Amino acid sequence: MTTLPLTPDYDAWPIEADLESVSVTPRLVTVQWSDGRVSRYHSIWLRENAADDTTVNPATRERILDLSMLPAWPEVEGAEIDAAGALCVDFAMEDRRLRFHPGWLRAHDYDNLHDADAPLVPVTTWQGGPEAGPDTLSAAGLLDTSPNSEAEEAILAPALASVLAKGLVRLRDLPTEPGSLESIARRIGPVRPTNFGQLFDVQAKPDPDSNAYTSIALPPHTDLPTREYHPGLQMLHCLENGVEGGQAVMLDGFAVAEALRERHPEAWATLTRVRWCYANTAKTTDYVWFEPMIRLDARGELLEVRIADFLRGPLQTTFEDVEPAYEALMTLQRLLRDPVFAIRFTYRPGDLVIFDNRRLLHARDAFEGSTGHRWLQGCYMERDEIRSRYRMIQRARRRRWVTAEA
Ligand SMILES: [Fe+2]
Structure with a gap:
């Protein structure tokens, strides 16, 4: 594949760093990025956040997958980085290969997360007084x-x-x-x-x-x-x-x-x-x-x-x-x-x-x-x-x- 996969949303995700290597255990995918960062993703998290049409409705990009309907806990048997730079993960039980956009993966890197649900803009409290006024x-x-x-x-x-x-x-x-x-x-x-x-x-x-x-x-x-x-x-x-x-x-x-x-x-x-x-x-x-x-x-x-x-x-x-x-x-x-x-x-x-x-x-x-x-x-x-x-x-x-x- 030479083009990057869709993401499970309508957003655009710049690629800050490339994926360099990947290793797997049945329940964990570990990647290393070109800037040296290491990120771990749980297999179940990746399975739920795939962007293919068994996971999201392509018309709405809303999730249609019900995890509890899978035959078992989704485990991986292999992964690689393809020519487009996407992460490809093979899910054993379903015999399914799913691709992940590196920009999206990096933006949702919960393993290196500090404050994911922080406000969009930091809240600053203020005082008034005779000289003060609104922005x-x-x-x-x-x-x-x-x-x-x-x-x-x-x-x-x-x-x-x-x-x-x-x-x-x-x-x-x-x-x-x-x-x-x-x-x-x-x-x-x-x-x-x-x-x-x-x-x-x-x-x-x-x-x-x-x-x-x-x-x-x-x-x-x-x-x-x-x-x-x-x-x-x-x-x-x-x-x-x-x-x-x-x-x-x-x-x-x-x-x-x-x-x-x-x-x-x-x-x-x-x-x-x-x-x-x-x-x-x-x-x-x-x-x-x-x-x-x-x-x-x-x-x-x-x-x-x-x-x-x-x-x-x-x-x-x-x-x-x-x-x-x-x-x-x-x-x-x-x-x-x-x-x-x-x-x-x-x-x-x-x-x-x-x-x-x-x-x-x-x-x-x-x-x-x-x-x-x-x-x-x-x-x-x-x-x-x-x-x-x-x-x-x-x-x-x-x-x-x-x-x-x-
Ligand atoms: Fe009022």
Whole structure:
């Protein structure tokens, strides 16, 4: 064979190093690479991750193999590196030779793995203060670029990286036509609709169904903590802003949580354990969810903060937990008021702020409605969409690199 085999995905895998030698035992294939690295792969892992049409559906590249249907544990009886540089492995029981792409194998080398499920972009917590502001980028012309073009990528890649790292970015120079947020958001991924609609208008209005739709100040909060899965991202797009006041305030909830962990370990322990009630009390909907205020993922890293005093229902926990829970809550509330955490800025028409709603807290000063109009349009999206879009950009870059090399 002189061409490299398919991979079990649609990605492009540059070849950083060539396969030089291979040895096998029935359950293990050991390869040496041209840079001296040695990688071991279990036979069962290789069998499951083959790219042939008994393992994946060629139309979708989704797996169709059910390992438990094989006659026995898949063992190998030989392996070689072919003329194309692919690893060829002979599976004894099935009498089947399967080929593996060296770039793909190297990229999934779990034997030399350090941190495979690390975030796409390292998370960096930040503090505020009078000089601080969000990462700010011009997105002029974004809607004139072709979807998935390099021009679009040049605007989106640094913006998405800021959201992944710091939970926040401000894009400037976007159109101010009502509804244009939907087209902008679609460049990243699908919007998550809620009972407030696909897009929602943040402006003072009669008969409001949320404090957001008044001119009163809003304390630091995450949106929709009343949902089992509260939205990962929020986008706020400024169409008009002629009012006095109404400054936006944002805080990194992860920085506040880390400060709590360091300075008030008991409060931290309580807020990562006690489940608070989050309830929306609108006239036409009845969302309720119980969750701790601070949650960690399976790696022990911060996953989310869920903070919105005006959406907390009555605490329903064990009798003994009530006072410690309120003590911890007030400790957190005092930290949230510390100006060291907050950045403040004024929205300019054409600004779009994208932020991680499960990490950042946003707040707003009161504004005087009679001085002019303040109109933001907003929408929600999931974190998955930013990650997927960012990975697709990385994939496109790898593909260009592979094509240029060929
Ligand atoms: Fe909000």
